Amino acid sequence: MNTKEHLKPDAWxxxxxxxxxxxxxxxxxxxxxxxxxxxxxWLRRELDLESRHQGILAEADKLINERKGxxxxxxKHGDDKEFGSREPAQxxxxxxxxxxxxxxxxxxxxxxAAYIDREKRRGKYLVKIRSAYYRNxxxxxxxxxxxxxxxxxxxxxxLNLQDGQFQEAVLLCETSSDSVQAVHLPKHFLExxxxxxxxxxxxxxxKFNVLRQNGRFYLQIPEPxxxxxxxxxxxxxxxxxxxxxxx
Numbered sequence: 001m002n003t004k005e006h007l008k009p010d011a012w013x014x015x016x017x018x019x020x021x022x023x024x025x026x027x028x029x030x031x032x033x034x035x036x037x038x039x040x041x042w043l044r045r046e047l048d049l050e051s052r053h054q055g056i057l058a059e060a061d062k063l064i065n066e067r068k069g070x071x072x073x074x075x076k077h078g079d080d081k082e083f084g085s086r087e088p089a090q091x092x093x094x095x096x097x098x099x100x101x102x103x104x105x106x107x108x109x110x111x112x113a114a115y116i117d118r119e120k121r122r123g124k125y126l127v128k129i130r131s132a133y134y135r136n137x138x139x140x141x142x143x144x145x146x147x148x149x150x151x152x153x154x155x156x157x158x159l160n161l162q163d164g165q166f167q168e169a170v171l172l173c174e175t176s177s178d179s180v181q182a183v184h185l186p187k188h189f190l191e192x193x194x195x196x197x198x199x200x201x202x203x204x205x206x207k208f209n210v211l212r213q214n215g216r217f218y219l220q221i222p223e224p225x226x227x228x229x230x231x232x233x234x235x236x237x238x239x240x241x242x243x244x245x246x247x
Contacts, residue, residue, distance in 0.1 A: 012053070019046050023121060036237055043240055107243070108132075108146035111172050111180050114241040115144060133165055140187050141165065145208070146172040146180070155212040163199060163206045171208055173217075178242045182235040183210065183217060189233065196225045 026039050116126050116134070126134035126142060134142050143166030147157040157173040169190060171183040198207035198221070209220035216231045 015046065015049075019043065022046075026121070040237060040240065107148070107174075108172075110243070111146050111174070111239070111241045112144050114180070115170065115172060115182060115239055118239060132161070136168070140167040142168045142170060144170040144172065146174070147210075148174040157208075157210040159208040159210065160200075160205045161208075163204055169208065171210055172239070173210055173212075175238065178240060180239040180241050181217075182239055183230055184233050184235065185219075185230065186233065189230075193219075193221065193225065193228065196221050198222055 022039050022043050026036060026043070112132065119126055124137060126136055126144075128134050129141065132144050134144065136142050143161035145159040145161050147159045150156045150158060157171070159171050159173075161169060167187045167190065169185040171185065173181045173183060175181045194206075198209065199205060200207065210230075211218045211220055211227070216229060217234050219228045219230045220226075221228055
């Protein structure tokens with residue numbers, strides 16, 4: 001039986017509508033861990049589907065433009081050799097042809113925006129001051145910084161912010177290709193240990209060395225302070241942040 005007969009013509013719009021319902025439902029069940037995990041998993045799969053959908057649309061557009069650019073010559077026998085000799089499109093990890101994933105500063109902006117949107121859904125608003133610095137509802141300046149895992153050490157992240165430019169810090173540690181773990185260091189904590197954190201040679205950049213061991217997160221601070229357990233400041237819900245993909 002042809003499976004196309006069972007596809008709803010408006011399935012995509014219905015999916016987007018359900019996604020919005022899921023997001024709203026997640027904001028109302030903050031203390032229901034099991035339910036949140038289930039909703040979060042559904043949202044992760046839906047966002048991945050959206051990402052692949054965009055990739056397919058981009059490839060379709062490319063094929064359309066390629067066809068139009070052949071000046072009406074496509075489809076003739078003389079072109080068979082050219083079509084047969086084409087190299088297959090290179091695939092990325094999501095299976096979308098000819099697409100690259102964001103990285104570096106683009107990835108940092110991407111994850112920062114996802115974090116800000118999630119906080120907004122939770123009723124917590126962050127107003128941008130400049131670059132990676134925002135003011136929260138309490139009036140404190142929050143520095144939001146991002147890092148992928150160190151290539152030579154799994155479960156380790158190196159992040160930094162400008163010294164004197166923030167009172168709270170959110171460390172976005174990428175834990176998988178499409179998810180980030182947020183570590184929110186509050187004002188009272190930084191007031192206590194801020195002076196002991198590592199800095200660059202000029203003393204202008206504060207360094208955050210984060211390490212995950214046995215499911216717990218630690219901030220590596222120079223001696224005599226040493227390793228400080230910051231697991232209590234880790235958000236219980238991973239932040240889903242799919243890569244934007246582009247040709």
